[in-house]
Amino acid sequence: MTTKQLSFYTLAGGVATLLLVILFYQSLDLPIAKAAHTLKGTFAVTLSKLISDLASKHVIQTISFFALIGGAVDGLCNGFGKRSKALLLVALSTLSAMLIGDELKWFFGRCRPPMFFEDGSYGFTWFSDKYLQNSFPSGHTLRIFSLTASLALLLPRKKYIPLLLAVLVGISRVIAGKHYPADVIFGCFIGVTCSFWAYYFIYSVPERSSH
Numbered sequence: 001m002t003t004k005q006l007s008f009y010t011l012a013g014g015v016a017t018l019l020l021v022i023l024f025y026q027s028l029d030l031p032i033a034k035a036a037h038t039l040k041g042t043f044a045v046t047l048s049k050l051i052s053d054l055a056s057k058h059v060i061q062t063i064s065f066f067a068l069i070g071g072a073v074d075g076l077c078n079g080f081g082k083r084s085k086a087l088l089l090v091a092l093s094t095l096s097a098m099l100i101g102d103e104l105k106w107f108f109g110r111c112r113p114p115m116f117f118e119d120g121s122y123g124f125t126w127f128s129d130k131y132l133q134n135s136f137p138s139g140h141t142l143r144i145f146s147l148t149a150s151l152a153l154l155l156p157r158k159k160y161i162p163l164l165l166a167v168l169v170g171i172s173r174v175i176a177g178k179h180y181p182a183d184v185i186f187g188c189f190i191g192v193t194c195s196f197w198a199y200y201f202i203y204s205v206p207e208r209s210s211h
Contacts, residue, residue: 006200010193017189021182029180030122033113036175048172055144055169060094063147067091085202090150092198097146097191101139104190110136113177138179138187144169145191153199166191 024032039045053059071087078084109128112135115121125133148166152159170184 024182048175051172055140060143064094093146093150093195097142097194101142105134108136109133138183141170141184141187142191149192149195
């Protein structure tokens with residue numbers, strides 16, 4: 001895939017994501033959040049929180065750290081082959097997604113669902129580092145999609161297994177009452193996009209520069 005092709009797909013995906021986010025923000029986020037709120041205290045919420053923990057910041061950062069160190073050491077000692085590139089792909093995908101996600105959370109400052117049920121707050125407050133005002137995008141979602149999309153690129157024949165896990169994590173964030181669907185959709189876009197660009201830089205750029 002060329003730079004122009006990847007840029008086009010990124011732009012097209014961005015436009016589609018924007019349209020979906022607007023649709024959900026205007027019409028679907030609140031009804032779905034209200035439905036999820038009725039599940040409070042049930043096993044569904046407990047299970048959702050357990051699934052969400054698979055993509056906690058601590059878990060993904062730990063994976064990213066060891067992937068980065070392992071890939072760098074293996075590459076320096078044995079040459080940058082399939083194993084080292086695979087590890088560096090995971091590290092670059094997840095770390096870039098988390099960095100971008102943290103900045104966007106602060107920039108948008110969207111109120112989380114609990115704020116709506118407490119005092120009716122809904123929408124964006126902008127430039128906020130408070131937990132209850134950094135809902136957009138979903139950090140758990142972008143983290144798990146950056147990881148699983150990387151694995152899907154590395155294991156194309158088994159790609160649906162990691163991606164299914166990512167979808168479950170995204171859904172769990174809504175059921176647990178931590179995010180609106182639009183937050184999850186945006187997080188998915190960031191995670192997948194970071195993975196594809198990381199794959200391009202690690203696998204395509206070196207090949208082009210070697211000719």
